[in-house]
Amino acid sequence: MTRRLASFSFAKRVPSTPSIGSTTVTKPDHIHLSFGFAAPHLFPIDQLSVSAAEAVTLHGRKALQYSGSGGPGKILKWIQNRSLVHGINAELNQILVTYGSTQGIDLATRILVDPGDHVWVESPSFFSALQAFRTAEAVITSFPIDEDGVRVDLIENALLEAKRNHKPIPKLVYTMPTYHNPGGVTLSVEKRKRLAELAETYNFYILEDDAYSELNFTGNKYPPLYTLIPERVIYLNTFSKIIGPGLRLGWLIADQHVIDKVRLLNLGGSIGVFTQEILAQLLENFAFQGHVDSLSRHYRKQRDVMAEAIKESFGEHVSFHLPEGGFYIWLRFDDHVNTSEFLQDAANRGVSFVDGKSFFVKPEGYQYARLCFSYVSEEQIVRGVKILADTYFAYLNNPVPS
Amino acid sequence: MTRRLASFSFAKRVPSTPSIGSTTVTKPDHIHLSFGFAAPHLFPIDQLSVSAAEAVTLHGRKALQYSGSGGPGKILKWIQNRSLVHGINAELNQILVTYGSTQGIDLATRILVDPGDHVWVESPSFFSALQAFRTAEAVITSFPIDEDGVRVDLIENALLEAKRNHKPIPKLVYTMPTYHNPGGVTLSVEKRKRLAELAETYNFYILEDDAYSELNFTGNKYPPLYTLIPERVIYLNTFSKIIGPGLRLGWLIADQHVIDKVRLLNLGGSIGVFTQEILAQLLENFAFQGHVDSLSRHYRKQRDVMAEAIKESFGEHVSFHLPEGGFYIWLRFDDHVNTSEFLQDAANRGVSFVDGKSFFVKPEGYQYARLCFSYVSEEQIVRGVKILADTYFAYLNNPVPS
Structure with missing residues (x-):
């Protein structure tokens, strides 16, 4: 091509750098x-291979259609039941299947955050979440973590100060309370309660990323923030860590009102119906x-x-x-x-x-x-x-x- | 719950109504x-059932991982080869797999369009695309179609007029040139050439939605707009109409520069690797x-x-x-x-x-x-x-x- 074109201004929301740096890997045994x-x-794998063949044979025509057969419904029911184990009591219409929890973060951010709105995060925080907030053109403020999770006391001080000085209250506080990525820490029950109270008092949403909670090494249980203030938490989880990330299936639990907003974005109808059908077939006979x-x-x-x-x-x-x-x-x-x-x-x-x-x-x-x-x-x-x-x-x- | 919470302002980008009205369906034979x-x-179905089981057995561990095995690579190669049949000559790194063409529309819009930017569309146009443009807070202007596609002459007049009056030039013109949804019309070769020239002259992107082009009833061939000005076209296609929509797999072809921008949005790594692996297995031995x-x-x-x-x-x-x-x-x-x-x-x-x-x-x-x-x-x-x-x-x- 010898054509010379004028330069083009891409949207301001596109971040200037990737969310994570890369290195050159040369050794085969890296x-x-x-x-x-x-x-x-x-x-x-073995169960999934059987399930994949079964799902296609039994439900293939509908699994390949947009709406799916009982598949998506079956997955929703499974999520509903499994959530109960963690104390989360949700109606089926409060559960939305997403392409992994990363899409959940993106969708939640897009319905809550206008450019210039404030998002508060933990420092450190998950890099893909930070990139989603940058893409939403949010003003991001971070709060340190200690041994038992994010410093909720500092969040409280900042809220008080913001209110006193008529500065912006965050629309969204993003947290990974359980087995934090990357910090490895877990938010204490006391701090969870206080954060939930703050969400109520100051009227912000908590985006609770619970991707790792099933991988529990101690038997200690922590209540999801969702159980403390379901009206102000958007809860995210994923099959990535417990079945396989290649499925790219996760879920979002929230108020019906929030789910309706996400649906209004209308980003392509049902999510990976075909994969959902295969996963549903697996979970049906699986000692989870x-x-x-x-x-x-x-x-x-x-x-x-x-x-x-x-x-x-x-x-x-x-x-x-x-x-x-x-x-x-x-x-x-x-x-x-x-x-x-x-x-x-x-x-x-x-x-x-x-x-x-x-x-x-x-x-x-x-x-x-x-x-x-x-x-x-x-x-x-x-x-x-x-x-x-x-x-x-x-x-x-x-x-x-x- | 008796808790009373303050009202919350959701993001302005959330459309107020769904993209399409619904009716109540009561009859089973509707x-x-x-x-x-x-x-x-x-x-x-039969081939897919075999492919699903094979893919999981042969490549399961990697298919379930984020990065996939050869799967995504195999799909990219298939897309590259099939595109050649339609005159599209693209390098592998110019092809991005998406969750159906609807995600392609969303991604393209997000990298090109800031709130208040102008998007020009056909009237009528695909409702999910219109919803994506509304969500991007674009100013949408529409141009009628006739028997051989959108009225490119009216687009040209509007561009002339905009330039003369220092009014905004669109960042993006969205078109479904071949077997239009819903219009059923196809853009003539002459109009295609003129539209491509306008994209060059006025420096906008064409978002070419080619979802139906494989379903050709006459044998007539039309060059994709991408072949006329690859530097200013983002080309979208999908497996939804040719294999099955439940897969939710499509693709986007564009300049490396554009692909890089999309990747910077970083919305969750590889797309449906598991499904890609199964589809790759199918296509390998499929008389497409x-x-x-x-x-x-x-x-x-x-x-x-x-x-x-x-x-x-x-x-x-x-x-x-x-x-x-x-x-x-x-x-x-x-x-x-x-x-x-x-x-x-x-x-x-x-x-x-x-x-x-x-x-x-x-x-x-x-x-x-x-x-x-x-x-x-x-x-x-x-x-x-x-x-x-x-x-x-x-x-x-x-x-x-x-």
Whole structure:
């Protein structure tokens, strides 16, 4: 093409950079401590293969149609029943199937947030959520987490101050209260209650991202924020961590009123009916609780192996909170360390992680690194952490000139 | 719950009404001339059942992971090859799989259109597209179609006038050039060339929705707008009409630059990897051209049956363009007729259609009705059109008081 065209101004909502940096990976035996993925060998492949064939044979014509057969209905019922286990009592018309919880975040944001509206998040927070808020052109403010989740006291102070000074109250507070990505912490019951009260008093929505809650290593139970103030919580969950992320199926639970708003966006009718039908067929004859228990046992073991390896390889050079569930250990280095500066060197040596700054709104968090223990083997965890420590100590002895 | 909460202001982008009205359907043998759905008995169920089981068995672990195995790559290659048949020459990195073409419309709009930007559409136009533009808070202007597609001469005049008067040029012109939904018309080659030239001269993007182009009843070929000015066209297509809408898989072809912008929205990583893997497995051993030819033969027969039934039942009371492909006949009644006024009566008598006004931006188009010949049987077409005519004549003799 030799045609020369004038330049074109794309929409302002398009972020200027990806939500997460990338590194060049060259070794075939590369260890991905960066991947927040489920362990592939725990996917219920054999059952799913049978279910897939059955679903297509039994319900194929309708599964391939927009509306589906009983499939979507069956999935909704399954979600309704499973939610009850977590104390969530929802009508079927309060449940909306989404393309993973990331689409849930996008949809919730789009119905709640106009450009210039305020969204409050945890720091650190999930990078895809931050990108969704940027895309909505929200003003994002972040609040630190400690050992038992986000600092609700600071949120309360900020709300008081905003009210006193006639400054904007957030439309939305995004939180991952249980087994936080990347922080690994869990919001205490007291803080949950207080946050729910604040949502009522100050009239904002809480977007509760509960993607990891089934992966419980301790047996401790925490009430979903949804159960505390269902009128002001949009609750998100996903099949990604418990069945397989490739399904790209999650769900959103909220007031009928909120669900109606989401439907008005009308972004293409029913969600992945075909996949829903196959999943419904699987879940119909699937010992789900046993499956989840076995996932949790496995991931707890992986967590322990990683925690041990970190202590072994890093000694006093890092600190972290031992997560009660989920996929992640959130390493804190000394404040002068910048993990972005040895990200590529680690990749060159055969291990990847996500550098701290990817999880923050402002330029901060450089001294953190997220390691994921879910995707890799125990042997890879031990080897990967060792390589990472070697990389770090090399960096420490010969830091990048700043 | 007795809790009383303050009212909450949702985002302005949420449309106030659904994109299409609904009727109450009571009869079990109801005839859906409203459904723009593929004929379920033409879905390749047996092959798909085998492919589903095979895909899960062969590639299950990776298909269930975010990134997929060769699946997504295989689908991209298939799309690339099939596009060549239609004259579209695209690199693999110019192809993006979407959740049906409706998500393609949404993504394209979000990267191109800021609130207040101008989008030009055909009148009539696809209602889900109109809803996407409303959600983007675009200023929508519409241009009528005639027998050979949208009135490009009027678009040209409007552009000239806008330039002369320093008024806004559209960021995006949305068109369904081939087998228009609902109009049934096809944009002539001459008009295509002129529209492409206008996109270059005035520097706007064309969003080319090509969802129906494989369903060709005449053998006539039309060059996709993409082939005329690839730098300014975002091309959309879908597996919904040719394999099954329940898959919710479509694709978008555009400049690498545009694809990069879409990726920056980062709305949840790979799209339906699991379904892509199954579809890839199907397509690998599937006589696609034969399948599409057989679909086209079937739908052409259905079209002929419907056209004949309309002439039989309505006589001179309606006119329509005989479509060269696609799913729809777009009935035009006398100007004083308002099809919305007998929509519910038709439903009560056992037949549904989409009333004209659903396809227009402004309050107009009341004298039209969209009938779909794809989903129903020949017998249902004949019976449905007869019921519709009875409804119409009853309305004509006793119109709703206005």
